[in-house]
Every structure is written in C-alpha cells, then in structure tokens.
Amino acid sequence: MTQLLGDGKGIFVGASRSYSAGRRPFGVVLSDLNGDNLDDAVVSDSELGEIRLFINKGGALSVTQTLKVGQQLRGMGVADFNGDGRADVVVTDSADDKVVVLIGKCH
Ligand SMILES: [Ca+2]
C-alpha cells in the first residue's frame, strides 16, 4: 500500500510512503477508527483472509492489528452498524460467499 500526502489543493506533495499490506491486498477503506480526527486505513488481503488495521500517527500509518476473518477477502466498507458511535467494518469473503461484520471497540 502506498500513501501520497496532498496539499489540500489537489496536489500531492513530498515523497510517497509504502507499507507492507499482506500478500495480496485487495480492498481498502478509510475512516477515523479511534476518534482522533485522523483517517485510518483498513486493508483486506485476498490470499491470507486477513484484515490489517493501520492507525494514522499524524501522517504516517502504523499497523496495530491483523485479524484472520475469512479466506478470500474482497471489498470492504465502514459504517456504524450497531449505533454505538464507533466505526465498524464489513468485508466480503468470496470463498464462502459471505459477509463478515467486525464491531469496532476503539475510542
Ligand atoms: Ca484515527
């Protein structure tokens, strides 16, 4: 996964940063998962069946959690599914034709 920082005017500034995101990263969603007003990233891996949570540390991302949640993960989304004010993650698993919902506990 590669990160490019923007200047707020539609221009990317500075050097890009790359992060290891598993063996076959497939989907990514951005959302503030820990309530610090900085968008974080969640990446699904279609080969390992894992999601990786990258917390935004003021512009640089740091992997804080890797979870095995399926077999062949694909697209993802973020919403507050249970209404507790915390972001939750939904990810599709094409191996089992199912959707996995992960309830967030950050904040
Ligand atoms: Ca955040």
Ligand SMILES: [Ca+2]
């Ligand atoms: Ca929630």
